[in-house]
Amino acid sequence: MKHELIKLEDIPKEGSVIVPFFGRDLHVFLAEGRPRAVANVCLHFGGPLECKDGAFVCPWHQARFDMASGRRIDGPAPKDARLLTLSTRVESDSLVYVWGEA
Numbered sequence: 001m002k003h004e005l006i007k008l009e010d011i012p013k014e015g016s017v018i019v020p021f022f023g024r025d026l027h028v029f030l031a032e033g034r035p036r037a038v039a040n041v042c043l044h045f046g047g048p049l050e051c052k053d054g055a056f057v058c059p060w061h062q063a064r065f066d067m068a069s070g071r072r073i074d075g076p077a078p079k080d081a082r083l084l085t086l087s088t089r090v091e092s093d094s095l096v097y098v099w100g101e102a
């Protein structure tokens with residue numbers, strides 16, 4: 001399965017952009033120059049995430065996650081929690097979600 005998420009030119013140099021994904025939202029952003037996509041879901045209780053100062057922050061109870069690694073920084077999410085990162089690939093000028101391909 002393949003599904004185009006966004007044109008590379010539409011990914012901001014800083015911060016993130018929200019991209020719809022089968023009825024859910026993703027944050028798409030650059031980490032060390034490479035495009036990444038994570039589910040817009042806090043791992044504490046499912047709240048939405050805001051992109052602030054290199055972190056994703058949940059406004060519900062202030063859990064914070066590092067943008068580059070997806071790991072929890074602090075807050076009520078489990079200590080070893082890591083944001084859900086989608087499997088993606090760059091194809092020509094787009095970031096594409098891929099699933100079940102070698």
Ligand code: FES
Nearest residue numbers: 042044045047058
């Ligand atoms: S749901 Fe995100 S911190 Fe509670």
